[in-house]
Amino acid sequence: MRRMPGVLIVEDEPAIAELISINLKHSGFRPVWAMDGATAQAELDDVLPDVILLDWMLPSESGLMLAKRWRAHPRTKSVPIIMLTARGDEVDRVAGLDAGADDYMAKPFSTKELLARIRAVLRRRAPEQDASVITIGDLSLDPSTYRVTYCTEALKLGPTEFKLLHYLMTHAERVHSRSQLLDKVWGDHVFIEERTVDVHVKRLREALGLAGQMVDTVRGAGYRLTVQGAPIKQA
Structure with missing residues (x-):
């Protein structure tokens, strides 16, 4: 049943x-x-x-x-x-x-x-895409265990932030408009405003800590996840 x-x-x-x-x-x-x-x-x-x-x-x-x-x-x-x-x-x-x-x-x-x-x-509580571990620089996401790590340190993300990060990591270096993110992460049938994306991106960056610099704002276009934004390791 x-x-x-x-x-x-x-x-x-x-x-x-x-x-x-x-x-x-x-x-x-x-x-x-x-x-x-x-x-x-x-x-x-x-x-x-x-x-x-x-x-x-x-x-x-x-x-x-x-x-x-x-x-x-x-x-x-x-x-x-x-x-x-x-x-x-x-x-x-x-x-x-x-x-x-x-x-x-x-x-x-x-x-x-x-x-x-x-x-x-x-x-969107748990992504249904490929369950293999995704790694961009020192940032890793494991859909099967719902774990995110940066430089081996475990990070705590809410369900929407996890789904948002999963999408950005599987489409790294590409710029996504707010409307595209709403369609792909929230679903095109959901009636919420584009401002919602900004709120969750802000929350995602805060949860990622230093790795939040990898979530790049492209003025007038949207957001992308880029390894170029990763903080430089101290020697």
Whole structure:
């Protein structure tokens, strides 16, 4: 029997949570509802979901704070987070992505679009390309073990940053526009803005540390990964 992906819905409005749950069940998902941060944490401590749908405005602790905490914890840092909120301004979307969300949906939203975005984050959670180790200079990525190393030092990347790095490394030295990266990394059916790419590139560079210099911004064109940007080793 095919396993149903688990979705943790962190939402304090019962009517919205019930609507999402019904649509998820009809689409082959296994929803679990938590109405606040404490309940959500208890659910996460029990069983890790495949995706978290996280409302921004929650009692006691905001979704923004929960996203930051879960991203900082080794056990939950790789679980995709889609933030749901009535705050639709660009500054709020960027704040949500910076806090660790993989995607962002403003209320009211289409349940069909929500389901499409859930499927998209599940698809990009682990790359499906060639599982052989990719090495560019001193930077290595192993898709089969989900490990990234630079000069043999292990690096910690979120799921979207891992997929982004995987694509850039398998197409090294080529310049990719933001729209191309959205199509290849997020999927051409996902309705998110090109600014999202900038947020995740920034997050990728931070996770890579010194190797982040290898992710080059080509003004007016996009991004590329180049060995020319690798820092020079000290003698």
